[in-house]
Amino acid sequence: MSASDLPEQAPSAPGWRHFEHRADMGVEGAGRSPAEAFAQAAVALTAIVCDPAAVQPRVALDVACDEPDLELLLVDWLNALIYRMATERMLFSRFDVRIDDGRLRATIRGESVERERHRPAVEVKGATYTALSVTHDASGLWTARCVVDV
Amino acid sequence: MTGLMTNFTRALTRISDTEWRIAPQGAMRVPVVLYASEALVRDMDDKVLEQAANVATLPGIVGASYAMPDAHWGYGFPIGGVAAFDADDGGVVSGGGVGFDISCGVRTLHTGLDRAAVMAVQQELANALYYTIPVGVGSTGAIRLDRRGMDAMLTGGAAWAVREGYGRRDDLERIEERGCMAGADPDQVSEQAKKRQQQEMGTLGSGNHYLEVQAVTDIYDPATADAFALRRGDVTVSIHCGSRGLGHQIGTDYLKRMAVAAAKHGITLPDRELACAPIDSELGRAYLGAMRAGINCALANRQILTHLARRAFTEFFGTDLALLYDVSHNTCKLEEHVVDGRKRKLYVHRKGATRAFGPRHPDLPADLRDVGQPVLIGGTMGTASYILVGGNEPRPDESRSLAFASACHGAGRALSRRAATKRWHGRAVQDELAHRGIVVRSPSARGLAEEAPGAYKDVSEVVLVAERAGLARRVARLEPLICIKG
Numbered sequence: 287m288s289a290s291d292l293p294e295q296a297p298s299a300p301g302w303r304h305f306e307h308r309a310d311m312g313v314e315g316a317g318r319s320p321a322e323a324f325a326q327a328a329v330a331l332t333a334i335v336c337d338p339a340a341v342q343p344r345v346a347l348d349v350a351c352d353e354p355d356l357e358l359l360l361v362d363w364l365n366a367l368i369y370r371m372a373t374e375r376m377l378f379s380r381f382d383v384r385i386d387d388g389r390l391r392a393t394i395r396g397e398s399v400e401r402e403r404h405r406p407a408v409e410v411k412g413a414t415y416t417a418l419s420v421t422h423d424a425s426g427l428w429t430a431r432c433v434v435d436v
Numbered sequence: 437m438t439g440l441m442t443n444f445t446r447a448l449t450r451i452s453d454t455e456w457r458i459a460p461q462g463a464m465r466v467p468v469v470l471y472a473s474e475a476l477v478r479d480m481d482d483k484v485l486e487q488a489a490n491v492a493t494l495p496g497i498v499g500a501s502y503a504m505p506d507a508h509w510g511y512g513f514p515i516g517g518v519a520a521f522d523a524d525d526g527g528v529v530s531g532g533g534v535g536f537d538i539s540c541g542v543r544t545l546h547t548g549l550d551r552a553a554v555m556a557v558q559q560e561l562a563n564a565l566y567y568t569i570p571v572g573v574g575s576t577g578a579i580r581l582d583r584r585g586m587d588a589m590l591t592g593g594a595a596w597a598v599r600e601g602y603g604r605r606d607d608l609e610r611i612e613e614r615g616c617m618a619g620a621d622p623d624q625v626s627e628q629a630k631k632r633q634q635q636e637m638g639t640l641g642s643g644n645h646y647l648e649v650q651a652v653t654d655i656y657d658p659a660t661a662d663a664f665a666l667r668r669g670d671v672t673v674s675i676h677c678g679s680r681g682l683g684h685q686i687g688t689d690y691l692k693r694m695a696v697a698a699a700k701h702g703i704t705l706p707d708r709e710l711a712c713a714p715i716d717s718e719l720g721r722a723y724l725g726a727m728r729a730g731i732n733c734a735l736a737n738r739q740i741l742t743h744l745a746r747r748a749f750t751e752f753f754g755t756d757l758a759l760l761y762d763v764s765h766n767t768c769k770l771e772e773h774v775v776d777g778r779k780r781k782l783y784v785h786r787k788g789a790t791r792a793f794g795p796r797h798p799d800l801p802a803d804l805r806d807v808g809q810p811v812l813i814g815g816t817m818g819t820a821s822y823i824l825v826g827g828n829e830p831r832p833d834e835s836r837s838l839a840f841a842s843a844c845h846g847a848g849r850a851l852s853r854r855a856a857t858k859r860w861h862g863r864a865v866q867d868e869l870a871h872r873g874i875v876v877r878s879p880s881a882r883g884l885a886e887e888a889p890g891a892y893k894d895v896s897e898v899v900l901v902a903e904r905a906g907l908a909r910r911v912a913r914l915e916p917l918i919c920i921k922g
Contacts (some may be wrong), residue, residue, distance in 0.1 A: 308481055308509045308850045312862070335573060358692070362577045365688050372632050372681050375574050399574035406573030407921075408642045408853075409686040409884035411536040415695060415708035416511035433511055435684075436641050 302330035305417070312417055313364070314431040320356060320420060323430040324363055324390070325381040331364055331413075332378055332396075334351045334436060335371075338405040345394030354388035356420045360430050362389055364413035368434075371410070374394055375399050407427035411435040444468075444485035448477070454505075454905035458485065463706065464492040469839070471499040472907040476505055476897065478849065479589065483509035484516075487623065490706040495526025495714070498782055499775055501841040504789050505901040506848030507894060509537070512709030515788035518842045520773065522782055523715040530712035531694050532889050533785035534911060535689035535766040538730030540645075540678030541610075542812040543762035544823065545745070546754050549671045551651045555873075556915055557752060558622045562875040562918045563647065563746045569647055569741060570639040570922045572879035575709075577638035579740065586630050590682075593732030594714050597739035603746075607739065609801040611762040612791065615739070617732050621725025623672050625682070626689050629726075631679030638740035640878070642922030644846075645677040646814075647745065650821060650914035653785040660825050663807040664760060666912045673749075673757060674821060674914075676814045677767070679734035686730045690723045715783055722767070731767060731774055738762060760823075761810035763790050765845045773840050784840045792843040792908045793828020811908045813899055814846045817876055817919045818869050818889030822899045824908035844910040847895035857892040859881060860899070865889075868921075878921035887921065 297316035305312035311334050313380070315326025332338045349366050353359040363383075371377065378396030399406060409432075418432040447458045448470070456477060458637050467489040472480065482508045491513055492501035498520045507516030512532025521527030547554075554561065570577050581589060588594045594615030595608055608615035640647060652670045655661045666672075679686075685900040694711035697719055698704075703712060714721040746757045766787045775782075793800055793809040800809055809825035826841060851859070862881025865888045879886050896913075903910050 292830060304854055306854060308852050309515055309849050310511070311853055347672075357697070361692070368688075369632065369685070371632075372636075372684075373628075375576070375635070401572065401574055401879055404880065405880055407880045407886060409573045412688040412691075413531075414511040414536075415691070415711070417707070435511065435687075436906075 296423060300326060302326040302333070304333065305431065306329060310433050310435050312431060312433045314429060316427055316429045318426065318428070320428050321383040321385045322429065323420070323428040324360060324385065327360065327430045328367055328378070328381040331434065332368055334410055334434065335406045335408060336377060339380045340404055341377045342397045343380040344397045346395045347392050349392045349394055351388045351390040352388060357418050359388065359390055360420055361413045361415060361418065361432060364432070364434065367394065368410050368412060370394070375407065377404060381410065395401065408436045437894055444489055445482055454525055454901050458489060461494065464489055466492050466497050466500045467662065468492055468503065470503040470507070471901065472505045473897065476901060479893065480507065481509050484514045487512065487514040488517060490710055493529065493706050494528055494710065494712060495703060496525045497778070498522050502842065504842065504844040506846055506898045507845040508848045510787060512707060513785065513787040516773040516848060517787045518785065518789045518839045520782040520784045520840050521715065522780060523671045526713035527715050529715050529720050529768055529781060529783055530710060530785060531687055531690040531723060532709045532711050533787055534727055534768050535787050536684045537678035538683035538686060538727055538766055539734030539764040540766050541734060541738065541764035542674055542676045543742065544812050544815050545673045545742065545757040546665060546760055547671045547757055548674060549750060549753060550669050551671060551757045552647060553753065554671050557689060558918060561752055562877050564752065565745065565918065565920050566877035568744050569920055571920055573642050574819045575639050576635040579637040580634065581637060587622040589736050590625060590729035590732050591620050591887060592616055593735035594739040596734040597658055602692040602740045602743035607759045609701060610759040611735060612764055615735055617728045620728035620732050622729050622920050624722045624726040625686060627727050629685035629689065632685045636680040638737060638744065638827055639680060640677050640741060640922050641680060642883060645922045647741065647920040648674045648916045650674055650916050651917035652912050653915050654913040655708065655824070657909060660807055660911045663804065664810055664823065664911060672914060673745055674812065674814065675745070677737060677741065679730045682732040682733045685688065686726045688720055690726065693719060694723070723757045727768060731764060734764065735762070761812060763812050765790060771836065771840070773778065782840065786842055788845050789842045790845045791841060792826030793841050794837060811843050813844060813895065815895050815916070816889040816892045817887060817916060817921060818872065818874060819847065819892065821897065821914045822879060822910060823912045823914070824899060824902065825911050826908050838905065840906050844898050844902045847892035849891060850893045853886040856888050857885045859889065860885045860888040874919060875921045876917050876921060885919060
């Protein structure tokens with residue numbers, strides 16, 4: 287049995303990264319607040335599909351999710367983004383997120399998929415409850431993570 | 437995450453060369469049964485056993501929580517997990533036990549051509565298929581369904597597609613459920629799920645989905661191959677895809693509803709991803725209605741893609757494509773199985789596993805009833821695919837069906853996507869395959885790297901173990917000539 291696919295060390299600064307999952311992909315965002323961690327996790331989600339730096343923030347859309355459990359709210363948020371990516375045929379790179387008492391309100395910015403320029407690698411099917419956590423460390427750094435199905 | 441964090445590897449007992457067990461411990465109601473060789477067990481990640489053990493704790497589970505030889509870490513259920521539940525015994529239906537890509541599956545078609553005929557126009561045919569089949573992120577289908585059309589598709593499946601002019605009536609005989617899953621309820625499918633599907637009818641998708649042109653290289657069982665009309669050198673077309681955005685959204689919607697309602701139903705979840713509801717509950721019935729609509733969407737989608745592939749082959753060769761069979765991998769189906777000598781109706785979840793009915797099963801088409809069900813095992817771009825047959829004859833104990841008549845579904849990943857992109861580059865993968873005579877067309881270089889053949893387990897070992905375990909028998913081996921990859 288291999289011990290692969292285990293999450294690496296906890297993040298020490300705001301940002302995003304992917305973590306290992308044998309069949310799918312883990313997304314992780316870190317920030318000084320749950321809202322910032324969620325925004326970073328959203329960048330990690332886009333990075334599964336393409337280079338976020340290649341996505342111009344031309345068009346703004348509003349996203350709203352209401353869910354008192356912060357972990358379930360993360361899944362709702364990522365699924366709302368997946369839904370917008372699929373139905374608007376868009377990719378997103380800027381996420382301004384506010385979370386207040388289980389109410390998430392966000393403005394997301396991006397542009398229509400251009401296959402030649404974005405070179406999208408894979409579409410995301412849905413965010414899962416696997417390896418799902420929203421936590422913070424002693425320094426107040428929040429980390430939001432889960433596995434997404436691709 | 438679970439109260440069963442003991443070392444499952446240590447608890448694994450070897451029963452035979454191909455069967456391993458974990459006896460019930462903690463909250464497990466039944467044992468875990470894993471079909472694998474020692475080599476496959478060694479390479480399997482621990483999470484497979486942990487997830488299979490978690491499945492064993494669910495209410496109403498019957499027999500055992502099974503894992504197929506290609507099992508790997510999924511979400512909730514392992515990929516390659518099989519579990520059956522009895523509604524009369526408080527059994528549950530689990531959204532996580534079906535997965536997001538409801539009824540993802542494979543269909544294989546005869547071309548009536550030999551390898552030489554295809555290789556003479558290999559590049560041109562690859563280009564024609566690539567431009568005919570909508571593939572990759574952001575691709576859209578040519579079919580737009582209004583509300584009535586969407587509901588008709590969700591109720592009718594491939595039978596709807598045939599009525600709309602995509603294919604022939606005799607295709608339906610060679611599809612599970614004769615191309616139409618009964619009990620679908622489009623009213624239980626959310627507006628979001630229907631909207632997500634609007635532009636995706638007749639699209640292949642991305643990731644591990646593909647359309648391949650393949651050649652038969654080996655025949656293991658001449659009599660069954662004859663019944664399947666397969667000969668060495670024959671060229672086939674295989675299509676691997678699922679229920680697209682609609683299925684993904686049904687999975688998303690019900691996972692949340694089931695996770696939130698679990699406590700109300702008195703269900704303790706060892707992992708939230710195992711979200712489930714009693715079969716005999718409003719939510720359980722709603723999910724079954726929606727999931728069956730998702731199955732129909734997948735069957736309709738593969739039928740439309742078949743129509744597009746036929747158009748290309750007719751233009752090139754003036755030939756038609758005849759359907760060998762169509763199997764689904766991610767489903768929950770009500771089936772009759774003999775357990776401890778008693779016939780029982782059970783809700784069988786197969787997540788990344790193939791139904792594998794043996795001979796004389798009443799659901800098989802008349803001309804395959806004496807033979808058994810074709811079990812189509814997808815390979816990777818560079819490795820073989822296999823066609824197996826359900827049942828374990830010629831063993832004498834004919835009534836014996838293992839794991840509720842299930843078998844593996846593919847190679848199963850050995851490396852994560854991230855690890856694969858670190859190791860390979862997409863163009864190099866494409867060039868290496870071209871060097872071996874396999875033409876690959878894909879919109880994404882990184883997608884190709886993530887799906888590099890080396891990222892998967894050895895499919896030959898997986899099917900050999902499936903055969904030795906008695907899950908299904910090998911009939912033919914196929915090699916790719918052309919691969920259209922999402």
